[in-house]
Structures are given as C-alpha cells and as structure tokens.
Amino acid sequence: MxxxxxxxxxxxxxxxxxxxxxxxxxxxxxxxxxxxxxxxxxxxxxxxxxxxxxxxxxxxxxxxxxxxxxxxxxxxxxxxxEHEIYPDIGEVVQELHAAGHLLAVVTAKNEPHARRIVEHLPFGHCFTDVIGATPDGSRSHKPELIAEALQRLSLQPGRCWMIGDRHMDIEGARHHGMRNIGVLWGFGGAEELRRAGAQYLANTPRELPGLLGQSGALVPAAH
Incomplete structure (x- = not known):
C-alpha cells in the first residue's frame, strides 16, 4: 500500500x-x-x-x-x-498509522474543541495535527480547511485523501483535486455522497484500507 x-x-x-x-x-x-x-x-x-x-x-x-x-x-x-466512537474506526486508524500513513483530522468544528476531543480519543495520538475552524469563522468551510491543512503540513494534494461522511468533505476534496472516500456510517448517506462526486464509498471502517490501496485517478479540481 x-x-x-x-x-x-x-x-x-x-x-x-x-x-x-x-x-x-x-x-x-x-x-x-x-x-x-x-x-x-x-x-x-x-x-x-x-x-x-x-x-x-x-x-x-x-x-x-x-x-x-x-x-x-x-x-x-x-x-x-457527548459522543460515541464508531465501531472499528479506532482499530483501523491505528492500523493505518502503523502502516506508515500520515494522518490528520480536518473538521469544520471549532479547532480548540476538535483538538480537545481528539486528544481524549484512545487513538488520538495517531493524528499528526487537527485542523479546524477558527473561532471567528474566517476559516470554516471545507475547501479552506483543506487548504490550511495542506499549507500547515507542507503537502501536495496528489498525496492526500479526504475521508468523510458529508457532501462538504467530498466537495472540499474535489476542489483541490484530491482523492476521496465517502463513509456510510455517518450522517450523509450514499445519495448525498454520490451527488457530491465521491470517488469511493465505504460501508464500514474495515473497508478503508482496501479502498486506499486502489490507485484511483485524481478527481479534477473544481473551477
């Protein structure tokens, strides 16, 4: 992989x-x-x-x-x-981390709140950084958040995948020409993710490593 x-x-x-x-x-x-x-x-x-x-x-x-x-x-x-960890996601995150992938959280949640949550997750140590919205809302939409992550971590979009459950995650990835996976255990659903242009759909966390092993062509950047 x-x-x-x-x-x-x-x-x-x-x-x-x-x-x-x-x-x-x-x-x-x-x-x-x-x-x-x-x-x-x-x-x-x-x-x-x-x-x-x-x-x-x-x-x-x-x-x-x-x-x-x-x-x-x-x-x-x-x-x-007030949250629950989805079944198997922690184990899969740790497996991906152990396999040598660089992992980060990119969320529209206020960054201090997101950091607090991730730090308390049993697998939170697997994430290199947590990129979230600014408290004043000046950075709050997924294209901006992904841009911040790319800049902060000195990355090129071609190296990266966005993994999320809502159309904003897929649209943000496509904006930057990134590969993406829509997950079906969250709040969006298959129809929403397909409409957004999801490259792959994962029914369960256990499907993520196999999908990431596919070489899929990059999604054209939005204009």
Missing part, C-alpha cells in the same frame, strides 16, 4: 456526535427564544459550519454570533464529551 496522507473528518466519521451537537443547538435556540425543531431536523446541523446553519434563522450577524456563543458555552461544559 502506498504511504498516502489521510485527512479524516471528525463528526460522523470518527465519532457519532449527534447527541452533543443537537443538544447544544437546542440550547442555543432556547437561549435565543427561537423554537427548537424536531430531532431529525437538528441532525442536519451536523457537518456544516455553525454560522451557515444559524444565519437563515436569525438574518442578523450580531444575533448569529450570540447563537454561536450560546452553542459554545454548552459545548465547552458538556457537549464535547
């Missing part, structure tokens, strides 16, 4: 964070005196940048920032611990 660089998304790829994220969104909406939608709708908040999801509800930059602060208050006290 070639020793590639593997960028892993966090929510929906390494951890099932639905409980923590949805409870924090509900808390923020309650603090803003905004109706809390049903659980299934709250799950759609998993993946996009917070400001992207709050903006259509409040239509005012100051109120959006207030909502983000309410979310973060609860996340820092409770939400960061």
């Amino acid at each position: 070639n020793r590639d660089v593997l960028f892993f998304d966090l929510d929906g790829t390494l951890i099932d964070s639905a409980v923590g994220i949805t409870r924090c969104v509900a808390h923020a909406l309650e603090c803003m005196q905004h109706p809390v939608p049903p659980q299934e709708e709250l799950r759609r908040w998993i993946g996009p940048a917070l400001r992207t999801s709050f903006a259509p509800l409040f239509h005012d930059a100051e109120r959006v920032e207030q909502a983000v602060l309410h979310y973060r208050e609860r996340f820092e006290s409770h939400g960061w611990r």
Whole structure:
C-alpha cells in the first residue's frame, strides 16, 4: 500500500456526535427564544459550519454570533464529551498509522474543541495535527480547511485523501483535486455522497484500507 496522507473528518466519521451537537443547538435556540425543531431536523446541523446553519434563522450577524456563543458555552461544559466512537474506526486508524500513513483530522468544528476531543480519543495520538475552524469563522468551510491543512503540513494534494461522511468533505476534496472516500456510517448517506462526486464509498471502517490501496485517478479540481 502506498504511504498516502489521510485527512479524516471528525463528526460522523470518527465519532457519532449527534447527541452533543443537537443538544447544544437546542440550547442555543432556547437561549435565543427561537423554537427548537424536531430531532431529525437538528441532525442536519451536523457537518456544516455553525454560522451557515444559524444565519437563515436569525438574518442578523450580531444575533448569529450570540447563537454561536450560546452553542459554545454548552459545548465547552458538556457537549464535547457527548459522543460515541464508531465501531472499528479506532482499530483501523491505528492500523493505518502503523502502516506508515500520515494522518490528520480536518473538521469544520471549532479547532480548540476538535483538538480537545481528539486528544481524549484512545487513538488520538495517531493524528499528526487537527485542523479546524477558527473561532471567528474566517476559516470554516471545507475547501479552506483543506487548504490550511495542506499549507500547515507542507503537502501536495496528489498525496492526500479526504475521508468523510458529508457532501462538504467530498466537495472540499474535489476542489483541490484530491482523492476521496465517502463513509456510510455517518450522517450523509450514499445519495448525498454520490451527488457530491465521491470517488469511493465505504460501508464500514474495515473497508478503508482496501479502498486506499486502489490507485484511483485524481478527481479534477473544481473551477
């Protein structure tokens, strides 16, 4: 197997964070005196940048920032611990690390929060770096996050794979002409990932090493 660089998304790829994220969104909406939608709708908040999801509800930059602060208050006290590790993903990450791959987490989650979570994962030591959104939102979308990871780690896109569960992960990878794998145990689903142009789909973490062993042609960069 070639020793590639593997960028892993966090929510929906390494951890099932639905409980923590949805409870924090509900808390923020309650603090803003905004109706809390049903659980299934709250799950759609998993993946996009917070400001992207709050903006259509409040239509005012100051109120959006207030909502983000309410979310973060609860996340820092409770939400960061409210997740489960997906079965087998830890073992697969450790196997890929032992095989010589360079691993990093690239997530739209606030970087300090993401670092805190990864540091507490039993396999967190396998990741060279954690690249996340800036607290002010100036870097929050996947193309920007991947660009930051490439620059920070001095990498060329051709060496790298993006592995994630949402269309943003695939679109970010394609923007940079990177190989990519959409994972089906998270929050996106096969239809969403195919529409985004996923190069490969993995049903379980155990399928990742085999897919990474394929030489697949690079995906054309978006223009």
